[in-house]
Amino acid sequence: MRIVVLAGxxxxxxxxxxxxxxxxxxxxxxxxxxxxxxxxxxLKVCPDLDTVMYTLGGGxxxxxxxxxxxxxxxxxEELAAYGVGPDWFGLGDRDFATHIVRTQMLGAGxxxxxxxxxxxxxxxxxxxxxxxxxxxxETHVAVDEEGxxxxxxxxxxxxxxxxxxxxxAVVPVGADQAKPAPGVLEAIAAADVVLFPPSNPVVSIxxxxxxxxxREAIAEAGVPVVGLSxxxxxxxVRGMADKVLAAVGVEATAAAVAxxxxxxxxxxxxxxxxxxxxxxxxxxxxxxCRAVPLMMTDLDATAAMVREALELAAEVRA
Amino acid sequence: MRIVVLAGxxxxxxxxxxxxxxxxxxxxxxxxxxxxxxxxxxLKVCPDLDTVMYTLGGGxxxxxxxxxxxxxxxxxEELAAYGVGPDWFGLGDRDFATHIVRTQMLGAGxxxxxxxxxxxxxxxxxxxxxxxxxxxxETHVAVDEEGxxxxxxxxxxxxxxxxxxxxxAVVPVGADQAKPAPGVLEAIAAADVVLFPPSNPVVSIxxxxxxxxxREAIAEAGVPVVGLSxxxxxxxVRGMADKVLAAVGVEATAAAVAxxxxxxxxxxxxxxxxxxxxxxxxxxxxxxCRAVPLMMTDLDATAAMVREALELAAEVRA
Numbered sequence: 001m002r003i004v005v006l007a008g009x010x011x012x013x014x015x016x017x018x019x020x021x022x023x024x025x026x027x028x029x030x031x032x033x034x035x036x037x038x039x040x041x042x043l044k045v046c047p048d049l050d051t052v053m054y055t056l057g058g059g060x061x062x063x064x065x066x067x068x069x070x071x072x073x074x075x076x077e078e079l080a081a082y083g084v085g086p087d088w089f090g091l092g093d094r095d096f097a098t099h100i101v102r103t104q105m106l107g108a109g110x111x112x113x114x115x116x117x118x119x120x121x122x123x124x125x126x127x128x129x130x131x132x133x134x135x136x137x138e139t140h141v142a143v144d145e146e147g148x149x150x151x152x153x154x155x156x157x158x159x160x161x162x163x164x165x166x167x168x169a170v171v172p173v174g175a176d177q178a179k180p181a182p183g184v185l186e187a188i189a190a191a192d193v194v195l196f197p198p199s200n201p202v203v204s205i206x207x208x209x210x211x212x213x214x215r216e217a218i219a220e221a222g223v224p225v226v227g228l229s230x231x232x233x234x235x236x237v238r239g240m241a242d243k244v245l246a247a248v249g250v251e252a253t254a255a256a257v258a259x260x261x262x263x264x265x266x267x268x269x270x271x272x273x274x275x276x277x278x279x280x281x282x283x284x285x286x287x288x289c290r291a292v293p294l295m296m297t298d299l300d301a302t303a304a305m306v307r308e309a310l311e312l313a314a315e316v317r318a
Numbered sequence: 319m320r321i322v323v324l325a326g327x328x329x330x331x332x333x334x335x336x337x338x339x340x341x342x343x344x345x346x347x348x349x350x351x352x353x354x355x356x357x358x359x360x361l362k363v364c365p366d367l368d369t370v371m372y373t374l375g376g377g378x379x380x381x382x383x384x385x386x387x388x389x390x391x392x393x394x395e396e397l398a399a400y401g402v403g404p405d406w407f408g409l410g411d412r413d414f415a416t417h418i419v420r421t422q423m424l425g426a427g428x429x430x431x432x433x434x435x436x437x438x439x440x441x442x443x444x445x446x447x448x449x450x451x452x453x454x455x456e457t458h459v460a461v462d463e464e465g466x467x468x469x470x471x472x473x474x475x476x477x478x479x480x481x482x483x484x485x486x487a488v489v490p491v492g493a494d495q496a497k498p499a500p501g502v503l504e505a506i507a508a509a510d511v512v513l514f515p516p517s518n519p520v521v522s523i524x525x526x527x528x529x530x531x532x533r534e535a536i537a538e539a540g541v542p543v544v545g546l547s548x549x550x551x552x553x554x555v556r557g558m559a560d561k562v563l564a565a566v567g568v569e570a571t572a573a574a575v576a577x578x579x580x581x582x583x584x585x586x587x588x589x590x591x592x593x594x595x596x597x598x599x600x601x602x603x604x605x606x607c608r609a610v611p612l613m614m615t616d617l618d619a620t621a622a623m624v625r626e627a628l629e630l631a632a633e634v635r636a
């Protein structure tokens with residue numbers, strides 16, 4: 001079975017671990033969000049791609065869900081001693097090596113997709129990991145700071161500001177000019193099912209869908225497209241999805257997110273058992289829906305969620 | 319007193335520490351060799367400038383004479399895990415931060431001299447440290463490997479090959495097109511004395527002198543130019559200067575090195591006490607010479623060497 005997954009960072013990576021457990025023989029292609037990529041200290045950092053790669057490759061810091069296990073921060077301390085910032089983004093020494101290799105390869109002219117493949121040759125994530133695009137896309141967030149409205153990089157909003165101020169707009173700068181990375185449209189066209197993990201619907205999956213051609217390819221693939229709600233009981237399972245949902249005028253409810261994707265894109269939607277009363281509303285919007293446990297508390301629970309998603313896909317197909 | 323010093327790496331840095339002790343009120347400008355600069359992992363590494371900066375700023379690994387004290391190698395281990403080399407150049411985590419800051423600033427358009435000044439703002443070396451040039455100069459060494467003559471970067475010759483094969487030629491690639499960095503010629507013109515520490519006469523001081531204008535400025539400054547022999551008892555005090563001296567057809571003796579610089583450039587020359595019989599030969603070449611202890615075994619010994627050099631300069635001037 002060929003499965004295409006659109007993935008953000010931590011939630012997407014954990015979902016993928018469950019997918020590998022639930023469907024060990026599947027041929028999995030992951031289209032990773034690059035809208036939260038950022039240049040730090042002259043190095044290209046791809047947080048979502050790395051989180052997927054480290055998580056599936058066994059190098060992730062399990063507790064925090066991002067960054068490397070057994071990490072130290074010597075380089076960061078030295079950069080601070082030089083007075084070079086930003087200090088709010090936590091890059092560890094082992095992690096730095098990834099960004100150094102990536103930046104060197106990009107500087108040598110390799111596109112991000114080739115660089116990602118080279119990095120994955122070490123990590124062997126067991127999936128084909130593709131960036132959504134080789135072109136630069138940067139998600140900016142409009143916020144008010146010191147009385148002025150200004151656009152900040154998504155990481156600045158998310159990490160420095162901890163999403164503590166309202167997001168007035170979320171703009172994937174450059175997305176309209178970006179092309180899907182090599183293999184993205186082909187993987188979608190060849191897929192038997194497309195899954196949306198419980199990743200952020202605005203800044204993760206929404207950014208991937210903003211690359212011209214990807215949304216259309218998914219809608220036209222003629223295969224089941226099934227998503228899992230990142231909102232459980234009117235709150236994000238993790239992260240601060242509610243903040244960016246507000247920016248695009250979407251309520252932070254499982255049903256509202258399904259309607260936001262829409263029946264033109266989504267065939268099936270899983271909500272958590274506590275949101276069982278949303279099923280009727282989602283189905284009324286033309287999207288088949290089931291209420292099942294959606295907390296990725298451990299690998300077994302996550303694999304069970306995946307099986308529910310694949311069963312819903314089979315039901316849609318039939 | 320305004321003192322200009324042409325410096326390579328370890329020997330130059332230790333000499334400078336002695337100079338600061340012997341002449342605490344002097345206004346010292348160091349013109350640093352950049353011919354052994356190298357790009358590693360996409361980062362700009364300036365070994366000689368950093369050795370001077372770390373040594374005078376209190377950050378040096380005292381035992382090995384280069385690199386940072388209390389160093390770890392997490393980044394390097396990770397780069398190796400990615401299969402990214404070279405593995406023969408030892409960059410520690412704390413050291414990496416320096417190269418990251420430098421590379422970022424160069425990428426932002428700052429010349430190396432401005433970058434060096436910014437790095438020194440942290441290290442406060444107590445001297446004005448100038449790169450010999452903001453232009454790219456790379457010392458290449460012609461060697462025979464696997465039956466073929468080829469040019470390798472100086473660091474490859476020095477660090478990877480440990481100068482274990484004959485150097486057939488030493489070429490400071492780009493030097494003929496390089497311009498002295500801002501402040502270099504001005505510092506020489508304003509100097510009361512110019513010192514050549516016991517640095518490598520070919521790949522350190524020789525490379526600095528290969529930048530058009532620097533040799534001429536020193537020769538025409540009309541102030542005493544005094545050097546200290548890096549060769550003691552027909553062998554280099556440290557490093558492998560004899561290997562590269564052979565490449566330029568100069569014997570590895572204290573007298574031969576003095577004649578190599580020549581009386582057109584050099585006014586005074588210190589040889590070690592064990593080379594007392596070289597004094598007459600050097601003086602016959604028109605260079606005032608004294609035999610004194612030249613081993614930089616500790617700060618006191620080094621400061622004593624410096625005082626001898628400054629006395630010789632005074633003698634030349636009078």
